[in-house]
Amino acid sequence: MIKLHGEGAYLLHGDELYFDNKESNEELKAKLGKEHIDKEEAKKQTIAYSILQNHNKSKDSENLNIKFDALASHDITFVGIIQTARASGLTKFPIPYVLTNCHNSLCAVGGTINEDDHLFGLSAAKKYGGIYVPPHLAVIHQYMREMMAGCGKMILGSDSHTRYGALGTMAIGEGGGELVKQLLSQTYDISYPGVIGIYLTGKPQKGIGPQDVALAIIGEVFKNGFVKNKVMEFVGPGIENLSVEYRTGIDVMTTETTCLTSIWKTDSKVCDYLELHGRKDDYKELNPGSVAYYDGIVYVDLSKIKSMIAMPFHPSNVYTIEELNTNLYDILDKVERDAQKRMSNKNLNFSLKDKIRDNRLYVEQGCIAGCAGGNYENICEASSILKGKSIGNDEFTLNVYPSSQPVYYSLAQNGIAGELMQTGAIVKTAFCGPCFGGGDTPANNSLSIRHTTRNFPNREGSKPNDDQLSYVALMDARSIAATAANKGFVTAATDLDVNYNIPKYYFNKTIYDNRVYSAFDKGNSDEELRFGPNIKNWPDMPELADNLILKVCSLIKDPVTTTDELIPSGDASSYRSNPLKLSEFTLSRKDPEYVGRSKQIQKSEKDRLVGKSPFDANRDLEKVFNVVKEEFGSINTSNTGIGSMIYAVKPGDGSAREQAASCQKVLGGYANIAREYATKRYRSNLINWGVLPFVMEDEPQFECDDYIFIPNVRKAVTERPAEIDAYVVKGSLKKFSVKIDKLTEKEVNILLDGCLINYNKTDK
Structure with a gap:
């Protein structure tokens, strides 16, 4: 295969x-x-x-400085990006920038919050010369395929699934900081x-x-x-x-x-x-x-290639559906055991084997949606499988989200949408919700099969710390339809003999002409940005101190830590325009005590920065300083920053969302230590927010709530030695080594200045 x-x-x-x-x-x-x-x-x-x-x-x-042809963001990233760029001197969008509204589209959630963000985006398009795609009109990547991608182009998006390679476009999903650089006519710097x-x-x-x-x-x-x-x-x-x-x-x-x-x-x-x-x-x-x-x-x-299924909780946890059905009990038992290890709430009853009915796996929900599942051909072939059938009137439901209004229009015109509706399936508008926990959250202990992009823990919107957990398996739209035809029993599409029908597709551009606000290179600087009460500026962030004392506020030993675990999607997404409010959700589903620990040590740093004693808020800290001073007599509260840090084996798998890093910084986070970083984009997010991306091959010799001292850290970032000395502070100093992998000159200066906003303010 x-x-x-x-x-x-x-x-x-x-x-x-x-x-x-x-x-x-x-x-x-x-x-x-x-x-x-x-x-x-x-x-x-x-x-x-x-x-x-x-x-x-x-x-x-070999060392590339890339400028892109266009940018794309959706409504849980573009406010923060524009706010960051504004703080750095933005006057206009120098290249086409598409602002779509396909994530926080449900304005019933969060009061006025989501629609306030949408109107902020529209006002920004007017002011800076952007392209604004209103809610429910298209998911971000479908619009870019239909209207922006082209052979030989490069596009940068603030969504990790920014991929238009099949159309000859090299597209990259990154955190918002990298888009800010493009908006300020800077470059995306990578080794070849x-x-x-x-x-x-x-x-x-x-x-x-x-x-x-x-x-x-x-x-x-x-x-x-x-x-x-x-x-x-x-x-x-x-x-x-x-x-x-x-x-x-x-x-x-x-x-x-x-x-x-x-x-x-x-x-x-x-x-x-x-x-x-x-x-x-x-x-x-x-x-x-x-x-x-x-x-x-x-x-x-x-x-x-056979009909496949990715079992919870990762797209790589794959089996053929044939293999799953043949070894049902063994595979489900393994998935249960592996999943239980990931659960921070050990009292949860994670169960899949109870989905077995008459030796077959039963699921309660199916979804075909978003940039992966909602395209025209997928829906047409799913409809062919279901034609003349019923999904039944029991627990199983099927929701279908065409990826754009032009796709929906064609499905309506040729009768495919109507045929699907007759089966009992619900056909909805373009929306990314089922992919990131913003819609179609299943009932507790329910299993959903989805043609979407991810099935990470809690990605479907459940809240395990509140004893509520459901789970997702990924499948192709055709096998989801075959399962629906069998009323919820998992079935491979290849098991059915189907006459597939894909009517000719006609793209109706008038739908976009009548609703998309397109003003690239036609911005009006006199236009006022429209702010809602939830849209807040970034807090001030200090530059990197000469030395650091870090409190270990979370220690995660899972093989991989996703960005969804670092900062959850779903209900938290409405607060992505409010850095302080959103930071309250950091690690909330993985380590609920993290926020409290970080805030406690942050009090000391805030006091230090205004000339007060940092020890009043934390008496243990004074003992830590005294131990360090026995060997490093030159350190004091003027030259030593105080902050929090996270250790994780391999953090940052998944979403490009910069908030996985920025929320740590807002809470006073100054560093991550990892064996490796799961993605380049998460490491870049850390750097752009002034969070030091340390790596360490050895097992950590520290625990949560321990303190770590890193002397001469500013000098180390500047000079980039092969290894950096660090010390666990426990009555005495226990030395270990960390390092920071290759940094560009720009990244060095961003870290020294404390974050990308500071870097651009100082014109370095």
Whole structure:
């Protein structure tokens, strides 16, 4: 089905693979009639290389300074981004910036909060020259596919699933700080990434959808980090057997591999897609050069992919549905045991085996939604499976969210929406809620199957600390429909004989023309921003002190910690325009005591910064200072910052949301220590908010509530030594070492200044 080749490979004429070993190299040289293969030149023949270098503003092909062609944000990120940019001197949007409203769309939640954010976005588009897409009109990534993506472009989005590679666009999801840099005409600075070839061959079986292919790939590459922070470049003869929407359905899920971005070779089908959307001029054929070198290969035989399911609580926890149904009790027992280890509330009764009825797995809910599931072809094929059937009138429900109003319009025009409604399915408007816990939260102890992007703990909106937990498994829309046809019993689409019907799609641009506010390069500086009472400015943040004393306010030993665990989505999302209010939710579902611990030590730092004694708020701190002074006599409350820190093994998997870092900083967080960071974007978020991203290979010799002293930390950030001395303070000093992996000059200065806002205020 899928094979990984880590030795690297040459791709000849975009079709033939030659793996980087002696035998294959000799074969390739004979084929080319050459005595030597120039690997470095072949690396420059990838599609990724040409796009990255075309956007690189530095003269160094290894250390890139990227400027993007467009930006995109939704309504739980754009307020904070614009507020940060305003604090840094923003006067206009220098490139097209699309502000969509597809996350906090339900304005019944949070009083006036959500609609206040929407109107702030509209006023910002008027003032700075932006593009504003009102609620329910389109989910962010569908709008960008339909209206903004184009071959050879680069787009940066403040949502982790910013992926338009199938349309020839190298798109990257990052935290808001990176978008702020683009808004201030600065650059996105990265080392040239490795490029992994995703070689597709064969043709999918009937009933196999893009989510099946995506989950199969994720299951092979996530845990071993095979594509982590690299570019996934899709090549091979199998691509021609996939429609463009099928390709985008695979592509959007590449985020769950932890890759940096993705790109696909393009063909006449992409040209037709862009022409259908009135943008034929945005097409050009993209192919690797005659001999292109890849740092690794993921070989995917599409014909052997089966109907897949990702069990709770991660998209990489994959099985074939056939395997699940054959080994039902064993697999469910393993999932239960693994999940129980992750639960901070050990009193929760996590149970899946009670879903077994007559030796079959029963689910209470199905959802087909968002940027992954809600596209036209997915819904049409789901409707084909359900045609003439009923989902029943018991617990099982099915909700379908077309990804944009143009998609919904076409489904209504050709009768597909009506056919779905007759089955008992509910067809709703474009909304990302089922993907991040903002809608369709199941009942306690219920299992939902979803064609969405993630199934992290609590991602569906439950609150385990309040003894309420439900869970999600990811499946393709076709198998969800097959399950619905069997009234909630998990069924692979390949088990059914279906005559699939996909009526021709007609894109109706008038829907956007009549509602989208489009004013790029036409901003009016006299326009007043519209603030609601929940929209607050960022608090002042101090620069990095010479030394640090850190209190360990949370210590997490799970193999991976997601951004949803660091700062929950769902009900907390309404407060993302209010830094102080949102920070109250930090780690609330993983370590409920974290906020209180952080606030306590933050009191001491606030006192210190205004010249008061930091010991009045925390008498233990005075003892810590006294112990440190025995060896480091020069430290005092003037040159030593006091803050909180988090230890986690591998934090930051998942969402691009910068609030996973900014909330820590708002609460006085000055550092993370980790064995490694799950994604580049989480580490970047830490840096942009002035939180030191330490790494440490050894097991921690400290516990929660311990204190850590780091002398000369400002000097260490500036000089970047291989190792940095740190000390656990427990009556005496116990030395250990941390380090900070490669920092750019800009990142060094951001950390020294205390955060990106401070960096831009000082014009460094």
